Amino acid sequence: MPMSEYYGAVARSSTTSDVFNAVAEARRREILDTLIAGEKAVGTIVNDLSMSQPQVSKHLRVLSEVGLVRCKAEGRRRLYRLEPEHLRPLHDWLAKYEQAWNDRLDRMDDYLKELQQQGEPQ
Amino acid sequence: MPMSEYYGAVARSSTTSDVFNAVAEARRREILDTLIAGEKAVGTIVNDLSMSQPQVSKHLRVLSEVGLVRCKAEGRRRLYRLEPEHLRPLHDWLAKYEQAWNDRLDRMDDYLKELQQQGEPQ
């Protein structure tokens, strides 16, 4: 016994084109992690991480679209290099919360100090 | 002229249940942001962010599943509070890269120092 005829549906916000989403995928994080050691060719990444070559290429594409990696052609291979500065949005966003969570620790600290003072009155 | 009959398809890794994905969604970040000020009831969030109530509830569910928020029942409303410590995985992961990017600055620094030394030999 339906109350109306049709259920709703709405276009979605697109995405995958911000740093947060780029980094949300575990495979892409693996790729970034392996690039910390220094720039690597696609084939090297494929070997090191045991991923398929197209998969690696596609992930690299996403990563480069958000600026997290840069590509340098060397002969017939392409060397990808990390561009860590572009993690900045993430870093900045996180910073707000580290503040909030340090405040907690501080309050905990104050509380402990109060306890101490009560332990040794005068 | 196809070479084979069927194209491949494969089950996906599931997900949405790690902090990275939880935080990847802009709306969820908005919710977290608004909770920095302190704990809030669902309805308050709905008002402050002009989102639909079910939407907020669903996002809060995801957030609480990864431990980023905690719920405390107060009468017939539910107060959600931030749990910033659970951002730790993100923070730790990021730390590796800040290292990498500081190294860059350091190398730049070393380079500048070398230039200076060459400028004043012996």
Add this chain to the structure above:
DNA sequence: TTGACACATGCCGATGTCGGAATATTATGG
């Protein structure tokens, strides 16, 4: 108990995204 709030859940359509396979592209060596 009843009714109304406050919130959670279930269902649905649209769309995004991932991985696999095949194919296109580009550069290199002979």
Add this chain to the structure above:
DNA sequence: CCATAATATTCCGACATCGGCATGTGTCAA
């Protein structure tokens, strides 16, 4: 120019997720 190595791109099926709507659940007040 040709064959081949190294990458990129396209096409596809299977999910997963998001948002809207409708409804379920629990709590308070009279």
